[in-house]
Amino acid sequence: MPFDIGESRGGTYSEQMAAHSVLQKLGILADAAKYDASCASSGTAKKNSLAGKGIGSTEGMGICHAYAPDGRCISLLKILLTNHCVFDCHYCVNRKSSNVARARFNPQEVVDLTLAFYRRNYIEGLFLSSGIVKNSNHTMEQIVEVARILREEHDFRGYIHLKTIPEADAEIVHQAGLYADRVSINVELPTDSGLTRLAPDKDARQIEGAMGKVRSDLAEAKDARKRFKYAPRFAPAGQSTQMIVGADAATDADIVGKASRLYDNFRLRRVYYSAFSPIPDASAVLPLKRPPLIREHRLYQSDWLMRFYGYKPSEVMQATEADGNLPLDIDPKLAWALKFREAFPVDVNRASKEQLLRVPGLGVKAVAKILASRRHRALRLDDVALLTQSITKVRPFICTVDWRPVMLTDRADLRSLLAPRTEQLELFAA
Numbered sequence: 001m002p003f004d005i006g007e008s009r010g011g012t013y014s015e016q017m018a019a020h021s022v023l024q025k026l027g028i029l030a031d032a033a034k035y036d037a038s039c040a041s042s043g044t045a046k047k048n049s050l051a052g053k054g055i056g057s058t059e060g061m062g063i064c065h066a067y068a069p070d071g072r073c074i075s076l077l078k079i080l081l082t083n084h085c086v087f088d089c090h091y092c093v094n095r096k097s098s099n100v101a102r103a104r105f106n107p108q109e110v111v112d113l114t115l116a117f118y119r120r121n122y123i124e125g126l127f128l129s130s131g132i133v134k135n136s137n138h139t140m141e142q143i144v145e146v147a148r149i150l151r152e153e154h155d156f157r158g159y160i161h162l163k164t165i166p167e168a169d170a171e172i173v174h175q176a177g178l179y180a181d182r183v184s185i186n187v188e189l190p191t192d193s194g195l196t197r198l199a200p201d202k203d204a205r206q207i208e209g210a211m212g213k214v215r216s217d218l219a220e221a222k223d224a225r226k227r228f229k230y231a232p233r234f235a236p237a238g239q240s241t242q243m244i245v246g247a248d249a250a251t252d253a254d255i256v257g258k259a260s261r262l263y264d265n266f267r268l269r270r271v272y273y274s275a276f277s278p279i280p281d282a283s284a285v286l287p288l289k290r291p292p293l294i295r296e297h298r299l300y301q302s303d304w305l306m307r308f309y310g311y312k313p314s315e316v317m318q319a320t321e322a323d324g325n326l327p328l329d330i331d332p333k334l335a336w337a338l339k340f341r342e343a344f345p346v347d348v349n350r351a352s353k354e355q356l357l358r359v360p361g362l363g364v365k366a367v368a369k370i371l372a373s374r375r376h377r378a379l380r381l382d383d384v385a386l387l388t389q390s391i392t393k394v395r396p397f398i399c400t401v402d403w404r405p406v407m408l409t410d411r412a413d414l415r416s417l418l419a420p421r422t423e424q425l426e427l428f429a430a
């Protein structure tokens, strides 16, 4: 029976009971999937219309947001096939020694749920992950089967993101890429020693080997599509990964180094950083406290510096403090500029794009506008002020026809003048 997620509960008693049990499973398996940040929506206030007021909910079971390759924000049904697992990763709520309620969908149930949500316009796609039942190959086959039924039997054209299991045979992972828009393999922890300690069943070489195979499958498929119009697509939205931050002793410098190697070696679309959050029934080897959420935010900012602002990983690492971590009170671009003040001030009317991208407070769009505008006239400080949220942050690092920072760039107290007020920082605190 295709599952009905509608408000009315028609049908026979056994059909109603089956629907009820699917809903219970959905509650468990959508909740279990929330720890995966690869497509997480976060930072929004909890709202719903359960009391009969208003319409909509930010807490819909298992629905999250992701960005499609063309930049659209899309809603995904985000669930696990099962939260049973034969592995025992300490940081995971689904590990075999964890005392949580367990549930398991069969592939057809996930297909029915996806179609039911899709037909009601709740979602535009599916994000499917799973604990490992029986063994890696069996689980991977079940994940692939969901995507196969959706694509082949229902001609489903929505977005599909499949988590793949590095320990599964490469051929089964390859099948996943033939049906999915995006595949991802979690590297889990930034260092091999952290992985050995906290995920004893996993092997860093195997994980990176699986990512390497996906990379070569992506390249081969791209090449084949150039030569043959109807060559099969393989994960056209590429591959991504996730790293857990704060569960082991890895510093931000370790994390930045690892992320940059992953981008270089495997041509990843994204590395996601997930601040470790204490889980129910946590293992004793884990920290008791989560790292401040702003640490995750600073790592995303450093990721952007490498991907869009032309910083080398070694330069981002130069922005870290003596303990190897990025400062929490200021963003990494400002931290770098304060350390390397000899590179400033830059003349906005003459500097190269690369130099302008280093100015704290100037984003990629602002720099493009400066480059376009200065062809027509010399820019003044007020012109730059229109392009930034905070001219105070920009002023020490630039010159214009009517502004020179004189001693401001070298002031000993510049950091405290530019650091955001502490109340704003507290918004990100754990």
Ligand code: SF4
Binding pocket: 085, 086, 087, 088, 089, 092, 093, 094, 095, 096, 130, 131, 132
């Ligand atoms: S293999 Fe995945 S689901 Fe299983 S315990 Fe490890 S992280 Fe959790």
